[in-house]
Amino acid sequence: MMNEPKVKVSFKLILPLLAAIIAVSPLAIDMYLPGMPELANYFSTKMPLVQNSLSIYLLGYAVGLLVFGPMADKYSRRTMIMMGLSGFLLTTLGLTLVENIEQFIALRFCQAFISSAATVVVPGIIRQLYGKNTAKGLSYVSMIMMLAPMIAPSIGSLLLLHSWQMIFYVLASYAFIVFICSATFLPDVTMPKPKKTYRVIERYKIVFSNRAARFDLLSVMMVSLAFFAYITAIPFVYLMVFKVSEFEFSLLFGMNVFALMIAHFINTRFVVNVGSRKMLYFGLSLAIVMSTSLLLANIFALPLLYHVIVILPLMGSLSMISVNADALILQEFADHAGTVTAVNGTLRFGIGALAGPILAVFYDGSALPFALLMAVSIYLVMACQLIRNKLNIAKEAV
Known part of the structure; x- marks a missing residue:
């Protein structure tokens, strides 16, 4: 390096x-x-x-x-x-x-x-x-x-x-x-x-062939799917399902953005001492609990207040997973930060663009498809991290 x-x-x-x-x-x-x-x-x-x-x-x-x-x-x-x-x-x-x-x-x-x-x-x-x-x-x-x-x-x-x-x-x-x-x-x-000059294709090949970063990249993609599902569905959920006013919607939307900011602030306080990987796990644990709670809230048709209370920490947990996964990915590519940022951003927007069509396919007039997509996305992040850990343990054993 x-x-x-x-x-x-x-x-x-x-x-x-x-x-x-x-x-x-x-x-x-x-x-x-x-x-x-x-x-x-x-x-x-x-x-x-x-x-x-x-x-x-x-x-x-x-x-x-x-x-x-x-x-x-x-x-x-x-x-x-x-x-x-x-x-x-x-x-x-x-x-x-x-x-x-x-x-x-x-x-x-x-x-x-x-x-x-x-x-x-x-x-x-x-x-x-x-x-x-x-x-x-x-x-x-x-x-x-x-x-x-x-x-x-x-x-x-x-x-x-x-x-x-x-x-x-x-x-x-x-x-x-x-x-x-x-x-x-x-x-x-x-x-x-750099000691070696890389062609564009070589830079992309280096990024995609890195096993250590592969599952963090997949995790970022799944978090992005959850985030774009929120952006796509939340106007419908609040305005149409729960019949809030446009002013109330603005307040609720602003509260969720504020939750993202609070999560980033918490991350800055602890990540230096704890490390990005542990902070990612903390965010993932919170996201699993909250996404499951959101899914149950829709299955049992709980009121708006419960949804608001659950979505706030859920959005914060998504930002905590994302920012720490980004940091871990960047640390794997000291000489190719621009390339990996391009790959990361393209994968984010690519998978995020699927949120709308997925929600449209499963549309039923309720917020259940939104909650289900959020939960599935988080469960897939958990699967990516479990597989990554298993591969690392196997590698160390060898």
Whole structure:
């Protein structure tokens, strides 16, 4: 393993900046959601086409990760961030000038694709700066970054009072501010020149052939399936099944985001002394209990309060599993952090995209399919970790 580069940096400054960089995509996704009906009217098109712009954004982001991930292991990470932010800025401004839904969707793909160049390098920077305490750094950044999805829909609703274009003007302004801050304060944490030069295919082969990280990657995929099941189903569960008001839904959704932040904060307090693997097990144990409780709550048709009490710690446990699995994966690939981040992100979005179709197939007008998918996803994480431990024990015995 190569020696870690010595980078003098103020963590109080760099972590919020890295969180601001990662928050670009959540803001681009969540801020325009309230404006979808207005976009449909403006372009004189049907709502499903406008909704498809979100799927196209996720596709563009996943493709961008595959392209820019290996580049992040070869070129300056600061340069990658500058390129990604400037590209996001230009495409976001371009969205305000489109004349039809086809142009809008095409630019959304480009916006997501180029923005991934900035975000794909952030986990690698954190790994370099934090070393064996990577999980702590990831938790801090995630905790700060989660403010974005918490407030983005509300900001978007306010901006709609002017026009839907104002949403993208504000997004562009945000990207410009982050670009200036990155150019001013972000250190150049370029990876040391490796002893061997790898081709892109070789980098991906190294990641997929690593048995130690394989089951952690699978665990991250299953957690992502559970998380996207929540994102997809929770509006229906709260608004349609339990008939809460839109204001009550906003409060409940915000509470769950807050639970994610609390989980990350707890992780930062204990992970240095306990280790990422034990914190992952703690999160998994909590997730098993809570996902099973959620399933039972639906089987026995328990009231809303019980669901709220169970979902809060369940969402926190998902974030704890995810951030510690990410840290363990990154530690396995000191020379290929960008590539493994690309693989990780693509697998997340790929499996997450299946949540909607799965829920649609098993739709029965209740919240049971949602609870069942959450529980099955967590049980599969448990299976992955049990198999990993069994293989490790067998390896040590040999």
